[in-house]
Amino acid sequence: MRKYYMPLMAMLFLAFSSCKKEKEEKSNIQTDANGFSYETFDDDPTGLRLYTLDNGLKVYLSQNNEEPKIQTLIAVRAGSTYDPADNTGLAHYLEHMVFKGTSKIGTQDWATEKVLLDSISDLYEKHKATTDPDKKKEIYRQIDLVSQEASKYSIANEYDKMVSSLGAEGTNAFTSNEQTVYVNKIPSNELDKWLMVESERFNELVLRLFHTELEAVYEEFNRGQDSDSRKQYYAVLEGLYPTHPYGTQSTIGKSEHLKNPSMQAIHNYYDQYYVPNNMAVILSGDLEFDSTIQKVNEAFGGYESKEVTHPTFPEEQPITAPIEKEVFGPTSESVYVAFRTDGVGSKDQKIVYLIDYILANSQAGLIDLDLNQKQKVQQASSYTNFDNDYGFHLLYGMPKAD
Structure with missing residues (x-):
């Protein structure tokens, strides 16, 4: 099994946002021809420029002229770790909704539609506050009727049709513990139109x-419940982080919260975190630095920026x-062994990352050579994960019969 590789630019965002002290020590401040200040970094073979707009938005630009395209990411420092404890799954569900448009995109009659959407929001608040099962069913029936209208x-x-018409590829997004990232790969000559669409999309x-x-999200939740490996993974996180959101709540959320959502809570989360000084625009590809930063700024x-405070959590x-947990299901037996480490930017990250590749690199790691190639197991490997507060190193294997 091949190891998991995070997309390069997403990894850059994680590194630069989490290692501020190290970044400042190694960065160089310069100014382009139009007066925009930017940072470059020693020993960076990509020649990346990091701009910070007046409103705090980070803009990462990197040139790669191998093809006439630009890989784009819009990252928000907001993930499932910051979900309210009574509204888990919120960050992931919000990710889905950002694709649904604005008052200008995705509507035939906004004035009429807005009245109905406000009514739906009020009904969901009533539904969430009601404990009587029969009354909840009746409110949900009303939600269904108004939603149909x-x-x-x-x-x-x-939105998907608009970016597809620009020639965009790989339109997607992902939510993890501390970030939500929206992805497109566009023809370089469509940058202006892409910026126009995205600036509208993230404005409202x-x-x-x-x-x-x-x-659709609840069906995604159900698929996870049917997956022994997913349940095994959650058990690992619960063992590693018994009092931290990394282990106490999942990105997909809890069933009772998905069944009782609050549209108001989602708006509050969006208003709190989806602000420029908590976001980054990341562009890598066939671009010119000076003209591109002007366009992004426009x-x-x-x-408008606003003060953003991320919650902090007690130290584990x-x-x-050893903490042992068992998960039962219909699939064949397997074992996960995980070790908790310090988080992004720590000494642990460097050392454990190196250890991981010595153990398993798909070809010549110790696990590859001594277990997989000698067919002593059905499958075995290892991988790492590092978030802001903690990380882990996980080794796994599926034994042969007996």
């Missing part, structure tokens, strides 16, 4: 088609003895 005014998938949240998208420079107690 609101859907008459929406244009399904208009409209929870359109909330009802049907919720069903598209996103008007966003040291693990002084």
Whole structure:
């Protein structure tokens, strides 16, 4: 099995956002021809420029002229770790909704649709506050009826159609513990149009088609419940982080929270974290530095910054003895062995990352040579994960019969 590689630019975002002291010690401040200041970094073979707009938005630009395309990422320092304890899964669900458009994208009649969406939001608040099962069913029936009416005014998938018409590839997004990242790969000559669409998309949240998208997210949750490996992974996290959100809540969220969502809570989360000084625009490809930063500034420079405070969590107690957990299911037996480490930017990260590649690199690691190639097991490997507060090193294997 091949090891997991994080996309290069997403990894850069993690590194630069989490290792501020190290970054400042190695960076050089310069100014381009149009007066925009930027940082470059010693020993960086990519020649990346890091700009910071007046509103705090980070802009990472890197040139690669191998093809006439630009890999784009818009990253928000907001993930499932910051979900309210009574609304887990919120960051991931918000990720889905950012694709649903705005008051200008995805609607046939915004004035009429907005009235219906406000009504749906109020009904969801009533639904969440109600404990009587029969009353909840009745409220949900009303939600269903109003949602059907609101859907008459929406244009399904208009955002996807718009970026597809630009020639975008790989349109997607992902939510992890501390970030949500939106991805496109566009032709370099469509940068202006892409910026126009994205600046509109991240300027306003409209929870359109909330009802049907919720069903899609819940089906994703159900698939996870049917996966022995997913349940095994969650058990590992619970053991490593018994009091931290890394282990107490998952990105997909808890069933009771998905069944009782709050549209108001999602808006509050968006208003708190989806602000320029908590975001980064990352562009790598066939671009010119000076003209590109001007265009990004025109598209996103008007966003208003606001103070952002991320929650902090009590320090986990040291693990002084093995913690064992068992997960039962229909698939064949396997074992996970995980070790908790310090997080991104730590000495642990460098050392454990190196150890991991000595153990397993898909070809000549110790696990590859001594277990997989000698066919002593069905499968075995290892991988690392590092977040801001903690990381882990996980080794896994599937034994042969007996």
